[in-house]
Amino acid sequence: MSEFKSGSNLEKVLKAGHFAFTGECGPPQGANLEALKEKARHLKGCVDAVNVTDNQTAVVRMSSWAASLVLIQEGLEPNYQMVCRDRNRLAMQSDILGAYAHGIRNMLCLSGDHQKFGNHPESKNVFDIDSMQLIHMVKEMRDQGVFLNGQEIDEAPRMFIGAASNPFADPFEFRVHRLAKKVAAGADFIQTQCIYNMPKFREFMKQAVDMGLTEKCYLLAGVTPMKSVGMARYMATQVPGMDVPDELIKRLKGAGKGKVAEEGIKFALEQIEEFREMEGVAGVHLMAIEWEHRVPEIAERAGMLPRPQI
Amino acid sequence: MIVAEQKPIRELVEMVKDFQKILVLGCKGCVTVCNVGGAKEVGVLASALRIWGRKTGRDLQVGEHTLERQCDPEYIEELGGIVGEYDAVISIACGVGPQFVSERYPTARVFPGVNTKFMGGAVAHGIWSERCAGCGQCVVHYFGGLCPIARCSKSLMNGPCGGSADGRCEIHKEVECIWDTIVRKMTEQGRLNELIEFKPPKSWTTARDGGPRSMIREELVK
Numbered sequence: 001m002s003e004f005k006s007g008s009n010l011e012k013v014l015k016a017g018h019f020a021f022t023g024e025c026g027p028p029q030g031a032n033l034e035a036l037k038e039k040a041r042h043l044k045g046c047v048d049a050v051n052v053t054d055n056q057t058a059v060v061r062m063s064s065w066a067a068s069l070v071l072i073q074e075g076l077e078p079n080y081q082m083v084c085r086d087r088n089r090l091a092m093q094s095d096i097l098g099a100y101a102h103g104i105r106n107m108l109c110l111s112g113d114h115q116k117f118g119n120h121p122e123s124k125n126v127f128d129i130d131s132m133q134l135i136h137m138v139k140e141m142r143d144q145g146v147f148l149n150g151q152e153i154d155e156a157p158r159m160f161i162g163a164a165s166n167p168f169a170d171p172f173e174f175r176v177h178r179l180a181k182k183v184a185a186g187a188d189f190i191q192t193q194c195i196y197n198m199p200k201f202r203e204f205m206k207q208a209v210d211m212g213l214t215e216k217c218y219l220l221a222g223v224t225p226m227k228s229v230g231m232a233r234y235m236a237t238q239v240p241g242m243d244v245p246d247e248l249i250k251r252l253k254g255a256g257k258g259k260v261a262e263e264g265i266k267f268a269l270e271q272i273e274e275f276r277e278m279e280g281v282a283g284v285h286l287m288a289i290e291w292e293h294r295v296p297e298i299a300e301r302a303g304m305l306p307r308p309q310i
Numbered sequence: 311m312i313v314a315e316q317k318p319i320r321e322l323v324e325m326v327k328d329f330q331k332i333l334v335l336g337c338k339g340c341v342t343v344c345n346v347g348g349a350k351e352v353g354v355l356a357s358a359l360r361i362w363g364r365k366t367g368r369d370l371q372v373g374e375h376t377l378e379r380q381c382d383p384e385y386i387e388e389l390g391g392i393v394g395e396y397d398a399v400i401s402i403a404c405g406v407g408p409q410f411v412s413e414r415y416p417t418a419r420v421f422p423g424v425n426t427k428f429m430g431g432a433v434a435h436g437i438w439s440e441r442c443a444g445c446g447q448c449v450v451h452y453f454g455g456l457c458p459i460a461r462c463s464k465s466l467m468n469g470p471c472g473g474s475a476d477g478r479c480e481i482h483k484e485v486e487c488i489w490d491t492i493v494r495k496m497t498e499q500g501r502l503n504e505l506i507e508f509k510p511p512k513s514w515t516t517a518r519d520g521g522p523r524s525m526i527r528e529e530l531v532k
Contacts, residue, residue, distance in 0.1 A: 084464070085464070089511065111464055111466065111471045111472075112464075113473070113480070114463050114464065114473070114480060114481045116463075116481045116482075117480075117481075125464070127464045127465045127466070128511070128514065129511045130464065130465075130466045130467055130468050130469070131466075131468075131471075132466075132467070132468035132508060132509075133467065133468065133509075133510065133511045136508065136510075137511075148511065164472065165472075166472030169470065169471070169472045169473065169474045169475060170470075170474045170475055170476060170477065170487070170490055171470070171474070171490055171493050171494065173497075174470070174493045174502075174505075177502070177505070177506050178468075178470075180506065181468060181506060181508060184508065185508055193472055240472070240473035240475065240480035241472040241473045241474070241475060241480065
């Protein structure tokens with residue numbers, strides 16, 4: 001038996017004690033492979049793994065596993081996202097088998113945004129199991145070699161299991177307990193929601209550290225640089241579970257015309273600098289939404305390059 | 311109770327525009343309690359149809375009748391001498407009613423006059439709210455007496471999700487985040503430890519997912 005759970009690059013980087021740096025890539029709203037490969041080229045060499053979203057915000061896109069395979073072909077390591085909204089336990093397990101068989105080694109288990117937000121609000125949702133149960137199912141598939149029904153698997157999929165945590169959703173006091181549940185259910189690593197409210201995040205991290213959670217899993221802090229004041233306002237008011245303090249919006253406004261994006265990047269860099277020193281934070285998850293071409297510059301300026309080769 | 315709402319009159323007249331003799335059929339059960347399908351509403355709908363008939367130059371005959379319940383064959387029998395006199399029946403019971411009438415009177419043309427919404431109750435006068443998803447295996451006692459299957463938008467057993475804000479659900483500010491309420495209630499009861507326990511996947515075999523359901527109680531079967 002290998003010393004690793006899945007042997008993914010992300011797992012190796014984290015186990016070796018490096019400060020991890022992951023990126024994100026939304027698959028195209030079509031079968032346009034060139035667009036996907038273009039995004040991938042910007043991220044290559046800058047991150048340890050790339051999250052591949054699963055119909056994010058309930059908008060139809062190329063499937064996460066298919067886009068993940070393209071990333072593998074392009075020499076990047078995917079972090080295959082799966083939501084509970086669109087699949088029942090049969091489809092989930094069969095997709096996990098297929099994904100693993102084709103070389104996918106990281107998985108992020110999510111509930112998924114409600115379809116009301118997306119481009120098919122008339123659809124029927126599934127939610128056969130929830131994200132907590134999905135985490136546990138993937139762990140049992142890996143560690144016990146069994147399907148959810150207890151039946152043995154002929155060659156079990158061995159995934160490095162990820163989960164999300166949103167320290168900014170309510171009720172705040174319960175958030176660290178839900179994180180603890182995810183760790184107990186089998187999460188090996190956690191990627192947080194985009195962080196803008198630093199005082200609240202510091203408080204959350206203190207709770208997580210005090211409960212010993214960061215010794216049981218790797219926690220990657222979520223960072224999304226603000227591109228514009230409009231984006232900051234949109235995030236503040238339209239995106240569920242997002243906490244954007246007024247001071248940040250003021251700071252971006254104060255940067256002046258043509259300089260807001262640079263100010264957004266500066267804020268992100270300050271955050272990353274703090275996360276590197278913050279107890280319990282094992283890395284940063286950079287979600288540069290439709291801004292993949294700026295990732296190399298951000299990685300460079302954040303001192304994240306070169307990425308460790310293991 | 312089963313909560314329903316009346317279909318728009320435009321949709322109803324489109325359904326019955328080719329018929330002359332129309333029976334509006336009410337029910338004294340749930341739909342009477344939620345003010346949509348009782349004797350009073352039968353009268354209101356029948357009047358509306360008559361007005362529409364006059365306005366559009368139709369020689370309509372609209373009958374009115376309300377059964378004790380439309381979900382019970384005993385009362386459906388009562389229609390034996392009535393249904394045959396009409397070209398169409400608009401049942402304003404829940405979705406069970408038009409089907410019981412259709413099954414008992416195979417040649418009758420039966421139309422639904424209401425949209426059946428959910429199992430719930432009145433939380434204030436004129437305001438109804440869903441409480442039960444009819445999953446067939448009740449679990450509310452694990453969650454402070456509140457049902458996350460029916461009341462969480464994602465039916466989470468291990469909530470709340472990351473979209474909960476100020477006690478409201480991510481799908482709409484009008485929608486309560488039932489998980490926020492569950493957490494607060496369990497905390498007040500000193501039972502937070504029960505919520506921290508992992509709840510395994512639910513079996514949906516007893517829900518509609520297991521196929522159309524029926525129930526037999528041998529001791530009651532004659």
